Amino acid sequence: MAYLVVFLLIIVFLLGFRLFYMGNQIKSLSNQLAYINASKTNKKITIGLLNKNIEKLAEKINKTIEIKLQSEANRIKVENDLRQTIANMSHDLRTPLTSIIGYIQFLKLEGISEEEKAEYLEVAEHRAKSLEILLNDFYELSLIDSLDYELKMEKLNINKVLEQVVLDRYADFMGRNINPSINIPSEDLYIIGEKKSVERIIDNLLSNAIKYAKDAIDISLQVKKDSTILKISNTFTNLTQQDLESVFDRFYMADKTRSGKGTGLGLAITKGLVEKMGGSINCHIEGDMFIIYCKFGLMNS
CATH class of the missing domain: 3.30.565.10 (Histidine kinase-like ATPase, C-terminal domain)
Structure with a gap:
């Protein structure tokens, strides 16, 4: 009987120790996850206990971290692409606009001939048409990129x-x-x-x-x-x-x-x-x- 009690006490002790250790591992997972979220690092969760359930939990957490990192990378890329698009569009808008304004100012000058006026108007019109093409293309591209844009197949x-x-x-x-x-x-x-x-x-x-x-x-x-x-x-x-x-x-x-x-x-x-x-x-x-x-x-x- 005494042996049975000792054996049960050992079992209880081992189970208690295992539960205590598993609790520490779960606490470690929680602390690691909090650190990863706070520091925005690409570090992954690590565990020190060979337990299938905790291993699966850590694996799913790491998968979630990977998805989050990829999502963040995609967001940064989209933001960079948007900034570059705005910069490029600003460049391409500025060039014809500056030209149009310049030729309009030429038309206001005194003493220019009718031939010069016609030439300036033709150039300004050409620049305005190139500006219209740019705006139409950019508008079409923005429509295509939108999620609710549907084609009539x-x-x-x-x-x-x-x-x-x-x-x-x-x-x-x-x-x-x-x-x-x-x-x-x-x-x-x-x-x-x-x-x-x-x-x-x-x-x-x-x-x-x-x-x-x-x-x-x-x-x-x-x-x-x-x-x-x-x-x-x-x-x-x-x-x-x-x-x-x-x-x-x-x-x-x-x-x-x-x-x-x-x-x-x-x-x-x-x-x-x-x-x-x-x-x-x-x-x-x-x-x-x-x-x-x-x-x-x-x-x-």
Whole structure:
């Protein structure tokens, strides 16, 4: 009987010690979590007790910390991107506005001829139109980025859409003395998308190719497995790896002088529209060609 009492006392002591130690571990978890929250460190929770329940608790806490850190990193990135966007937009707004104001002041000068007035008005009008394009592009991009922006999706024959947009750009190709290579299959290809958005995507890609092509542009539509691939490529000069990594960023222009070739929003708008329709877009360099791929889901005819 005495042995049984001693054995039970030992068991009670061990259980009491274990509960005491587990309590200390829980207190340690609480203190570590409080320190992490207060110091905004990326330190993780550590434990010194081999207990499955406490290990699972620590694992879930660490997972929550990872999510919080990632969320904080995303927030900082969004804030930095917003600041950069505002800075870029301010730059691009200031340039035409300053020019417009300057030419209006010239018009107020005494002794200027009618020819000079007409010239100043033409320049001011040109600057005002470039300002209007910038504001329209930025407004469209802000709409695309909004969570409640919805596209009117329908079944589209992408062959016909592509053919029409290319035809509409014929004069621009001739203006650059470029005869594009066009490869569109005779078989009709169908995707689910919004017609005006698909037209805008193709037009933006063609506009970019026409602006920056050295001497050649290739346009093709092809099927790979269950996807339709729109491929638009052009010869280039002075593209870098940084350009490839940033080409779809807002206001990014490979022309570092920002010399009036565009707003730097066209490809950002294109990316937003493609992704809104469940597609994907990417780019790479192959030889002397800069290539942009748009991938859409293929529907049966």
